[in-house]
Amino acid sequence: MTQPNLLSASEAVARMRAGQLSVEDLALSCFARIDARDAVVKGWVALDRDRVLVQARELDRLGPRGPLHGLPIAVKDVIQTQDLPTRHNSPLYQDSFPAIDAGCVRTLRAAGALIFGKTDTTEFAATVRGGRSRNPHDSARTPGGSSSGSAAVVADCQVPIGLGTQTGGSTIRPASFCGVYALKATWGAINREGLKMLSPTLDTLGLYARSVADLDLLADVFDLEDRVSPKAVALAGARVAACRSPVWPKAEAATRAAFDTGIALLRRAGADVVDLDLPPLFDTLPDHHTAVMHGEARATFLSEDRFDHARLHDDFRAMVENRRRISKAALLEAYDVAAQGRMAFDAIAADFDAVLTPSAVGEAPVGEGTGDASFNSMWTLLHVPVVNLPGFVGPAGMPVGLSLVAGRYRDRHLLGMAKIIGPLFEAQGATHAR
Amino acid sequence: MTQPNLLSASEAVARMRAGQLSVEDLALSCFARIDARDAVVKGWVALDRDRVLVQARELDRLGPRGPLHGLPIAVKDVIQTQDLPTRHNSPLYQDSFPAIDAGCVRTLRAAGALIFGKTDTTEFAATVRGGRSRNPHDSARTPGGSSSGSAAVVADCQVPIGLGTQTGGSTIRPASFCGVYALKATWGAINREGLKMLSPTLDTLGLYARSVADLDLLADVFDLEDRVSPKAVALAGARVAACRSPVWPKAEAATRAAFDTGIALLRRAGADVVDLDLPPLFDTLPDHHTAVMHGEARATFLSEDRFDHARLHDDFRAMVENRRRISKAALLEAYDVAAQGRMAFDAIAADFDAVLTPSAVGEAPVGEGTGDASFNSMWTLLHVPVVNLPGFVGPAGMPVGLSLVAGRYRDRHLLGMAKIIGPLFEAQGATHAR
Numbered sequence: 001m002t003q004p005n006l007l008s009a010s011e012a013v014a015r016m017r018a019g020q021l022s023v024e025d026l027a028l029s030c031f032a033r034i035d036a037r038d039a040v041v042k043g044w045v046a047l048d049r050d051r052v053l054v055q056a057r058e059l060d061r062l063g064p065r066g067p068l069h070g071l072p073i074a075v076k077d078v079i080q081t082q083d084l085p086t087r088h089n090s091p092l093y094q095d096s097f098p099a100i101d102a103g104c105v106r107t108l109r110a111a112g113a114l115i116f117g118k119t120d121t122t123e124f125a126a127t128v129r130g131g132r133s134r135n136p137h138d139s140a141r142t143p144g145g146s147s148s149g150s151a152a153v154v155a156d157c158q159v160p161i162g163l164g165t166q167t168g169g170s171t172i173r174p175a176s177f178c179g180v181y182a183l184k185a186t187w188g189a190i191n192r193e194g195l196k197m198l199s200p201t202l203d204t205l206g207l208y209a210r211s212v213a214d215l216d217l218l219a220d221v222f223d224l225e226d227r228v229s230p231k232a233v234a235l236a237g238a239r240v241a242a243c244r245s246p247v248w249p250k251a252e253a254a255t256r257a258a259f260d261t262g263i264a265l266l267r268r269a270g271a272d273v274v275d276l277d278l279p280p281l282f283d284t285l286p287d288h289h290t291a292v293m294h295g296e297a298r299a300t301f302l303s304e305d306r307f308d309h310a311r312l313h314d315d316f317r318a319m320v321e322n323r324r325r326i327s328k329a330a331l332l333e334a335y336d337v338a339a340q341g342r343m344a345f346d347a348i349a350a351d352f353d354a355v356l357t358p359s360a361v362g363e364a365p366v367g368e369g370t371g372d373a374s375f376n377s378m379w380t381l382l383h384v385p386v387v388n389l390p391g392f393v394g395p396a397g398m399p400v401g402l403s404l405v406a407g408r409y410r411d412r413h414l415l416g417m418a419k420i421i422g423p424l425f426e427a428q429g430a431t432h433a434r
Numbered sequence: 435m436t437q438p439n440l441l442s443a444s445e446a447v448a449r450m451r452a453g454q455l456s457v458e459d460l461a462l463s464c465f466a467r468i469d470a471r472d473a474v475v476k477g478w479v480a481l482d483r484d485r486v487l488v489q490a491r492e493l494d495r496l497g498p499r500g501p502l503h504g505l506p507i508a509v510k511d512v513i514q515t516q517d518l519p520t521r522h523n524s525p526l527y528q529d530s531f532p533a534i535d536a537g538c539v540r541t542l543r544a545a546g547a548l549i550f551g552k553t554d555t556t557e558f559a560a561t562v563r564g565g566r567s568r569n570p571h572d573s574a575r576t577p578g579g580s581s582s583g584s585a586a587v588v589a590d591c592q593v594p595i596g597l598g599t600q601t602g603g604s605t606i607r608p609a610s611f612c613g614v615y616a617l618k619a620t621w622g623a624i625n626r627e628g629l630k631m632l633s634p635t636l637d638t639l640g641l642y643a644r645s646v647a648d649l650d651l652l653a654d655v656f657d658l659e660d661r662v663s664p665k666a667v668a669l670a671g672a673r674v675a676a677c678r679s680p681v682w683p684k685a686e687a688a689t690r691a692a693f694d695t696g697i698a699l700l701r702r703a704g705a706d707v708v709d710l711d712l713p714p715l716f717d718t719l720p721d722h723h724t725a726v727m728h729g730e731a732r733a734t735f736l737s738e739d740r741f742d743h744a745r746l747h748d749d750f751r752a753m754v755e756n757r758r759r760i761s762k763a764a765l766l767e768a769y770d771v772a773a774q775g776r777m778a779f780d781a782i783a784a785d786f787d788a789v790l791t792p793s794a795v796g797e798a799p800v801g802e803g804t805g806d807a808s809f810n811s812m813w814t815l816l817h818v819p820v821v822n823l824p825g826f827v828g829p830a831g832m833p834v835g836l837s838l839v840a841g842r843y844r845d846r847h848l849l850g851m852a853k854i855i856g857p858l859f860e861a862q863g864a865t866h867a868r
Contacts, residue, residue: 098533103631103737110740188634191733197537197627200634223736223754227762299625302657303537306544320657328661328843332780339773346766409762 004029009071009160009214016070023056023070023114030072030116033158041156043133043149045077046084047117055114066112067221073108074150074162074208077118078125078196081105084115088196089123089131091311092304102194104163104205104222111221116159119149122370125165126198126297127315130368135177137364137398144174144360145370147206151178154208161214164206167198167293169360169376171206172403175388177364177371179399181422183207183215183415186408187383190222199296201335202289202380212419215387219415230413233353235420236270241352243276243405246283247374252362254394255375259358261392262402265424266356276355278348282378285341288334289377294324295331338381345382346407354417355405359388363398379403385411387418391425438463443505443594443648450504457490457504457548464506464550467592475590477567477583479511480518481551489548500546501655507542508584508596508642511552512559512630515539518549522630523557523565525745526738536628538597538639538656545655550593553583556804559599560632560731561749564802569611571798571832578608578794579804581640585612588642595648598640601632601727603794603810605640606837609822611798611805613833615856617641617649617849620842621817624656633730635769636723636814646853649821653849664847667787669854670704675786677710677839680717681808686796688828689809693792695826696836699858700790710789712782716812719775722768723811728758729765772815779816780841788851793835797828813837819845821852825859 004012004026015021031049038044052072059070080086080098087093100106105115120133125146133148135141136156143152147164151174154162164171166184175182183206190205197203209215242263244251251259266273297319304312305320318324349355358375365371379386384405392400404421406414438446438460449455465483472478486506493504514520514532521527534540539549554567559580567582569575570590577586581598585608588596598605600618609616617640624639631637643649676697678685685693700707731753738746739754752758783789792809799805813820818839826834838855840848 096533099531101737103734106737107740110737188730189733191631191737192634193631193734193737197625200622200626223733225762227766296622299623299657300537300627303535303540303544303625303627306541328659332661332842336773336777339770339776342773343770408766 005033006157007160008211009209010211010217012160013067013069013071013217017064023059024053026070027052027056027072027114030159033156037136037156037158040139041134041136041152043119043153043156043158044117045087045120045149048084051083052114052116059112059114064112066110067217068108069112071113071161072116072159073113074116074119074153074159075105076125076147076150076164077121078165079105079163080194081115081118084118086118089121092308098194100194103191105194107221119153119162121148122146123313124196124198124316125167125170128370130370135364137179140366141364141398142177142367142370144177144364146170147174148370150208151175151180154210155180160210161218162208164208165195166204166206166376166380167202168289168380169373172376172386172388173360173371173373175208175390176359176401177399179390179401181209181212181215181390181418182388183411184380184386185224185411186385189224189409189411197300199293199300201292201296204380212415212422216415219412224411226412227409230416233417233420238271238353239351240266240271240273241276241355242273243278243355243357245357245375245378246278247286250361250372250374251358254362254400255358255360258392258400258402261428262356262425266421269424276348279344281337281341281344284337285378285381286374288337289381291326291330291334292338292381294319295326295334298322342382342408345384349405349407354414357403357405359401359403363394363396363400379405383408385414387414389418389422389425391428393429439467439591441594442645443643444645444651446594447501447503447505447651451498457493458487460504461486461490461506461548464593467590471570471590471592474573475568475570475586477553477587477590477592478551479521479554479583482518485517486548486550493546493548498546500544501651502542503546505547505595506550506593507547508550508553508587508593509539510559510581510584510598511555512599513539513597514628515549515552518552520552523555526742532628534628537625539628541655553587553596555582556580557747558630558632558750559601559604562804564804569798571613574800575798575832576611576801576804578611578798580604581608582804584642585609585614588644589614594644595652596642598642599629600638600640600810600814601636602723602814603807606810606820606822607794607805607807609642609824610793610835611833613824613835615643615646615649615824616822617845618814618820619658619845620819623658623843623845631734633727633734635726635730638814646849646856650849653846658845660846661843664850667851667854672705672787673785674700674705674707675710675789676707677712677789677791679791679809679812680712681720684795684806684808685792688796688834689792689794692826692834692836695862696790696859700855703858710782713778715771715775715778718771719812719815720808722771723815725760725764725768726772726815728753729760729768732756776816776842779818783839783841788848789839791837791839793822793837797830797832797834813839817842819848821848823852823856823859825862827863
């Protein structure tokens with residue numbers, strides 16, 4: 001029998017609900033994997049084994065009730081948890097024990113999930129300075145950021161599900177670098193209360209898993225609903241837009257090859273893949289994303305700056321002091337052009353079953369930096385759902401993912417497309433660590 | 435000498451900074467007023483006198499440092515405070531002590547403010563079912579909602595400053611009903627982290643005070659900045675748009691009379707007042723506001739519903755279950771029309787020094803309900819700054835206010851206009867209780 005920690009969330013939940021696997025045994029299997037690997041991957045920043053095992057036994061005693069009964073979930077350390085500290089990788093929050101779970105954590109707990117521990121993040125999920133965690137495929141490399149730890153521990157089979165956040169490319173990029181599936185849902189579809197705020201126009205919860213079925217399981221729990229009920233789509237005849245996006249010149253060989261291979265695999269499976277060149281308005285969106293993120297971060301971090309200027313990293317003082325000199329007029333222009341872009345993209349995307357686009361510039365880089373979010377930020381600003389599909393292998397042997405995108409509130413449809421396209425790409429070989 | 439509790443915030447801070455008034459004496463004066471009036475007004479839901487007095491003496495010992503040194507501030511009980519419970523007027527949060535102050539509270543504390551206590555709110559700031567607090571001008575009447583307690587205790591001179599929130603009309607309507615000044619700033623201008631979330635597209639911090647100078651003092655602390663630097667405007671020759679708005683048929687006699695009087699007073703002072711009829715798009719905004727608020731509340735309250743369905747009031751189960759049947763398509767249409775409305779209104783408002791519009795349908799109603807937000811919700815959806823100017827008296831002798839509005843990120847300009855128009859309206863007589 002497969003080691004329990006290697007099971008997908010859907011498989012593990014099915015076994016626990018059928019009484020074939022205890023919550024405690026699954027938790028112990030995850031801890032065994034953590035014991036074997038944490039010294040290398042370093043994905044966890046808070047883990048209280050005794051508490052997890054007490055809760056696991058309690059769930060075993062109660063028996064299966066919720067749809068996520070007994071499922072271990074890793075929580076990025078910018079998401080509030082009532083029984084573990086929430087430190088944001090910041091010296092200002094080292095003793096911070098919020099009294100209340102973030103909304104998403106509470107919803108997961110109510111569905112029976114076992115909140116396992118807190119995972120590494122870049123400071124306030126807002127910088128590219130790396131935390132301590134490492135890519136499970138190569139510890140010389142970053143797992144990406146800012147949801148570094150959650151992506152790494154899911155990819156390393158330490159837990160089946162992880163929570164991240166995305167304001168620029170903080171969920172999708174680490175998924176690409178680590179070789180796991182991820183969903184950044186439509187903006188607003190999942191409650192963000194209790195996530196550290198960075199930019200209210202952009203901040204979104206992100207979900208990591210090792211299968212699309214697992215993302216679907218979470219989409220059910222979070223009550224995700226489309227603008228129109230999704231219909232089953234066959235790969236043969238599916239209309240897929242290949243969108244290199246305005247930042248294509250940044251794509252490295254690994255991403256260019258994965259993109260070409262992805263298109264070829266889709267065509268071989270009978271899909272109708274056409275190139276999509278977005279109108280000129282979209283060329284301005286990366287800069288407008290910067291204006292929104294930094295323009296809003298200025299108000300967000302004012303309280304940290306006033307509270308403890310001396311210990312706040314200069315990256316955040318720079319935001320509060322508006323060193324990029326983003327005027328309110330520029331912020332408003334960014335809001336308005338983004339709103340026009342959302343309407344335009346929904347209309348464009350409605351002609352396709354999915355839009356295929358890069359997830360990252362290339363393989364995970366060596367060193368401390370967490371990589372470049374250029375291929376993600378436009379989609380975050382557009383508020384559209386994005387799924388990372390893993391599978392491709394770069395020249396250094398590292399995972400490379402591609403993104404599937406759809407119009408706003410087509411999350412369930414997009415997961416349906418990911419379910420049929422994912423296996424094609426997974427067959428390329430580079431997914432999670434085995 | 436004036437009793438300290440009757441001083442405006444600016445006056446009190448000036449005296450404390452000059453050593454003419456101790457923080458402790460101001461706090462004691464506020465407590466004396468509370469002792470005399472709380473049995474009638476019932477604005478406070480949590481007040482820890484010993485803690486306040488300890489902090490007051492500590493501020494006296496340290497001496498004046500921040501711009502709000504020693505200033506008592508009332509905090510609506512949907513805003514997190516680390517040293518007082520935050521109960522949201524909900525049975526789910528009766529034991530809730532958040533470990534961290536909301537961003538706005540932390541910024542105020544860092545500026546030297548004395549966080550005095552928590553004030554009454556409708557449940558989760560999201561219903562029109564009244565809390566326990568009463569209008570200080572007539573205890574048979576509501577102070578308005580949802581920021582009921584903060585508006586009431588500022589109007590009753592129990593403290594000089596109060597914090598509220600606005601998602602529909604929860605700051606401006608109570609200000610009109612109680613006869614105080616209020617500012618709902620441009621959406622996003624003040625950090626909302628640690629405010630109970632209802633609708634992320636709409637939720638905004640609100641500020642109550644008994645003078646425009648006091649709102650200016652807070653605007654400095656919150657680092658509010660305009661899209662262009664505001665210039666001094668004289669009332670003679672000022673261009674004012676009189677905007678009855680799409681919901682004018684709801685205006686009662688009290689509001690109609692106040693609006694006419696306001697226009698006449700402005701004209702007498704030499705202002706150029708012209709009628710502003712908004713384009714048809716604006717007629718759809720009240721319904722789009724409803725779609726956004728309820729569409730987003732569905733995701734927001736999912737976690738409360740899953741956590742404790744049995745004790746969650748049916749008003750919120752209705753939101754989670756989407757009993758209004760707001761489709762995601764309707765939500766997206768509301769987002770997109772609102773975005774177009776923001777651009778259109780900024781352009782329209784740029785032709786005027788200020789837009790004058792009603793703050794409420796009429797005087798504060800008798801009974802438990804907190805009144806009608808029809809005259810406020812469009813402006814909240816448009817993200818524009820709104821100031822309530824008190825002064826008018828209705829047929830029942832109750833205060834009636836009018837709103838001044840400007841385009842987004844013209845908050846400081848708008849406060850400048852309020853400073854010159856406010857005294858004209860205040861001369862009508864109905865402001866805060868004396």
